[in-house]
Amino acid sequence: xxxxxxxxxxxxxxxxxxxxxxxxxxxxxxxxxxxxxxxxxxxxxxxxxxxxxxxxxxxxxxxxxxxxxxxxxxxxxxxxxxxxxxxxxxxxxxxxxxxxxxxxxxxxxxxxx
Numbered sequence: 285x286x287x288x289x290x291x292x293x294x295x296x297x298x299x300x301x302x303x304x305x306x307x308x309x310x311x312x313x314x315x316x317x318x319x320x321x322x323x324x325x326x327x328x329x330x331x332x333x334x335x336x337x338x339x340x341x342x343x344x345x346x347x348x349x350x351x352x353x354x355x356x357x358x359x360x361x362x363x364x365x366x367x368x369x370x371x372x373x374x375x376x377x378x379x380x381x382x383x384x385x386x387x388x389x390x391x392x393x394x395x396x397x
Contacts, residue, residue, distance in 0.1 A: 285309045285387070287379050292391030299369050303391055305362040305379030313337075313357035316382040319364045321375035321393075329375070332364065333382055346372075369395045 291303040303319070318333040332353040333342045341353050352365040362379050374395050378386035 285381075287388040289377060289379055289388060289391035292377060292393045294394045294396065295369050296397050297370060297395055299395070300365070300367045301369065301393060303364040303366065303377055303379075303393075305364075305388075307360045307362065307379075310381075312355075312360040317355060317362045318380050318382050319353060319362075319377060320380055320386060321373075321377045322386075322390075323372075323375040326375075328386070331377070334362070366393070369393075371395045 286308045288306045289303060291301060293301060295301050314336055316333060316335050319331040320328050321331050322328050331344050331347055332351055334353045334355055338355045343351060350368045354363045355361065366373065373393060376390040376392050378388055378390040380386050
């Protein structure tokens, strides 16, 4: 199983970023997937999940209405569109299979003016 996140960076409050997660080594289209994040000095926080075919999505209250999870099973890729970013969104973001802990490098998102 390999999951490689990308798309993080520095953005201003109110800005947008789009994270991607390229999956390999397993049948991506068979698995529900999640984004989780870890802010500096804090524990892991679940952000969003999507079912295997992309028809069902779930969001943490802290990001609902601002973030959109999606997937392209033909490209074995998971996405997280993040809009109206806030400083409290600053964290290392990981993609995972639902129920698995993060095992990848993650991508850093920093929101600062």
